[in-house]
Amino acid sequence: MYAKGQAVIGLMEELAPKSYAVQDDKIGLQLGTLSKEIRKVLVALDVTDEVVDEAIREQADLIIAHHAIIYRPLPHIQTDTPAGRLYEKLIKHDIAVYISHTNLDVADGGINDMMAEAIGLTDTEPLDEVHTDKLKKLIVYAPKEHADKIRQVMFDAGAGWIGDYSHCSFNIEGTGTYLPREGTHPYKGEQGKLQKADEVRIETIVPQSVERKVVQAMLKVHPYEEVAYDLFVLDLKTRTFGLGRAGKLDTPVTLQELCEKVKQAFDVPTLRVVGDPNRMIRKAAVLGGSGSRYVRHAQFRGAEVLVTGDIDYHTAHDALAAGIALIDPGHNVEKIMKQGVADYLEQKLAERKWTTAVVASQVNTEPFRFV
Known part of the structure; x- marks a missing residue:
């Protein structure tokens, strides 16, 4: 028996309750209906044309994504614009879109815990308490x-x-x-x-x-x-x-060694680093997405390096002067949530004897190319 849309989202909100989201974050059902049986769920980081095409091929009825497809009130939906075409395609194929953003960042077992586990952090604590x-x-x-x-x-x-x-x-x-x-x-x-x-x-x-x-x-x-x-x-x-995690590494490593570990853990070909590559790192912090505003939070928690995306030039200089290293593998490392959330939902649905399938999107939504 297939699960209803509300039941699938009920399981999702057990992992990442909506109350955990930061104020005004665009989360929840953004398009479509949950008042239907869900044969298959596609878990994605972003909802792009390629991801929607994948959902159509997979015959998915619901996309659970991390990044919103609607950020602000829509004055109109024009189907000759990129966004309008996307909404039109989703509606024509009866694919609902549900967003779990900062609530999934904050949650136990959410993105930041997945990232912390991926590089071997233990005894973790939030960088910035939000709920x-x-x-x-x-x-x-x-x-x-x-x-x-x-x-x-x-x-x-x-x-x-x-x-x-x-x-x-x-x-x-x-x-x-x-x-x-x-x-x-x-x-x-x-x-x-x-x-x-x-x-x-x-x-x-x-x-x-x-x-x-x-x-x-x-x-x-x-x-x-x-x-x-x-x-x-x-x-x-x-x-x-809270957002982010700070914790101890089981074994101290150099900053250069940690960079290699980050590249492998998050499947990225290259990254940017600030700091002495020979510096020994014992305590590190991670924050999914854009973390420029959280460098001081990481330092306050005793972290010697912050692993996060979207570090800007001036933040890098400030961190260098303050004595904290930075590793920037890009915003897209949040893709770790695709398999993590898919595994979670698959287990919870099976426990309840529902036959709804869950798949992690295989589409690479990284907008940057490295040359």
């Missing part, structure tokens, strides 16, 4: 005989963490009352008769990023036709998420 997960308290009333199962599915979905302690909850036993009206199908009792039930009030902590997942898991196993539960926002914070 702090809010905490909520979930209270649900459950029949005593179902309390253990309900608690467990909520914990499995991500509830109940306080610091390094998991499975945290508070439970009070009591008596619940309800009167089933006409048309109801009560778990216990009869229509028109007041029912008293032995219940447990379960309280637990839920990070906002997994709130929907936890609530859906709870509702799925709860036996009541109408579930009584409450969610309260707490004035507490949990994990902080």
Whole structure:
């Protein structure tokens, strides 16, 4: 059975919740509909004519991409312009386009973690904090005989963490009352008769990023036709998420050796480097995309080199003077997300017994050629 578009995107947003995106970022469904079955998903970095042609050949119904195809409000769609032709081709072939941008940069397991892992960084931390997960308290009333199962599915979905302690909850036993009206199908009792039930009030902590997942898991196993539960926002914070990653290298290497490792890890033929090639590097930072504004962030985190794209001339001079090395393999190294996201979605769809296929785009969207 194929997954519906909303279900596929639900899995994508478990990896990269929209709430993680920086303000005004152009993310989400940008073209088409998710109210259809998805036979195949194409994961791409950019949506170009060549990528759309690939989607047509692959008979993909949905493209999940990193870079937006619509950046600003459209005054019109003229099909004799490059952008207009692109939109027209997508619409004619009923291909939806969903964008996961800075939320995928920020997310655990997202682009920056993929980049950090690719060059062997450990004990990583964000360069620039952009999102702090809010905490909520979930209270649900459950029949005593179902309390253990309900608690467990909520914990499995991500509830109940306080610091390094998991499975945290508070439970009070009591008596619940309800009167089933006409048309109801009560778990216990009869229509028109007041029912008293032995219940447990379960309280637990839920990070906002997994709130929907936890609530859906709870509702799925709860036996009541109408579930009584409450969610309260707490004035507490949990994990902080951010752009970029800084971490330690397992083995110190020279800047020149790290350059070779970067070229291999990100499949780039050449790169630009700022700094002494013989300098020993023990701690490095990575940031997918354009990272000129984050050199100081990397240095503040103790990184001796920042691996990122789109370094400009003056930033390079400033970094040289400040004593931090730079490796610029280009913006396109974010292509690492294609296979990473495809593998993630393929696994999650298989776990749910959906037959929707996922493929990583094979189109090279690097606009620069090296001569």
